[in-house]
Amino acid sequence: MATIIINFKAYREGSGERAVALAKAVREVAEKADFYMAVAPSFLDISDILRNVEIDVFAQHTDAVGYGSNTGRIPPEMLKEKGIRGSLINHSERRLRLADIEFLVSRFRELGLTSVVCTNNVATTQAAAAFSPDYVAIEPPELIGSGIPVSKAEPEVVENSVKAAKKMDSEIRVLCGAGIATYEDVVAAMDLGADGVLLASGVVKAKDQKKALEELVGLR
Numbered sequence: 101m102a103t104i105i106i107n108f109k110a111y112r113e114g115s116g117e118r119a120v121a122l123a124k125a126v127r128e129v130a131e132k133a134d135f136y137m138a139v140a141p142s143f144l145d146i147s148d149i150l151r152n153v154e155i156d157v158f159a160q161h162t163d164a165v166g167y168g169s170n171t172g173r174i175p176p177e178m179l180k181e182k183g184i185r186g187s188l189i190n191h192s193e194r195r196l197r198l199a200d201i202e203f204l205v206s207r208f209r210e211l212g213l214t215s216v217v218c219t220n221n222v223a224t225t226q227a228a229a230a231f232s233p234d235y236v237a238i239e240p241p242e243l244i245g246s247g248i249p250v251s252k253a254e255p256e257v258v259e260n261s262v263k264a265a266k267k268m269d270s271e272i273r274v275l276c277g278a279g280i281a282t283y284e285d286v287v288a289a290m291d292l293g294a295d296g297v298l299l300a301s302g303v304v305k306a307k308d309q310k311k312a313l314e315e316l317v318g319l320r
């Protein structure tokens with residue numbers, strides 16, 4: 101089953117009570133859709149969502165540290181304790197060093213957390229794939245939030261990222277993101293070999309989020 105992860109970022113429309121409502125909408129649409137759907141809300145909203153909605157929750161970022169004297173940081177172990185499914189790692193709005201990405205992917209594997217390493221081009225996709233995360237998510241930064249879908253604007257980047265990642269490790273699932281908003285964009289991504297999409301503004305900033313979700317999965 102293809103994957104759709106909705107990243108709430110720090111958008112006002114996806115925070116506080118609105119985050120719980122949006123997660124509920126994702127859950128309702130997922131029940132009718134042919135996709136595995138998960139959410140990546142702000143850390144501040146994770147507990148509320150886990151308490152109120154039956155859905156897989158991803159963190160938007162995790163720090164490459166363990167338990168201990170790490171003020172203001174969040175180690176993978178804390179995600180695990182909380183019941184969080186996994187995390188985006190190295191999102192273009194929260195970049196990490198290569199050594200930190202490697203540390204996190206390996207720690208996630210030990211803890212049974214799902215790693216989604218974000219990349220910005222084919223070369224970084226290949227580098228990330230060398231660590232064998234569960235997912236790589238290719239998102240050209242210039243298209244993020246643009247409304248121009250990567251699957252249409254830069255199909256070769258998606259296609260070559262899929263090839264580069266699967267050549268490194270055939271088990272890796274490849275997502276693409278940036279500007280994805282419609283079912284047509286999702287289908288275009290899958291036609292290029294992607295196993296799903298990672299998106300934010302197309303749903304979070306939509307006037308009617310539920311309708312946008314239904315359109316995204318082809319229910320409208």
Ligand SMILES: O=C(CO)COP(=O)(O)O
Nearest residue numbers: 244245278279299300301
């Ligand atoms: O960064 C993204 C998801 O992580 C993509 O953002 P948009 O869907 O808003 O382009």
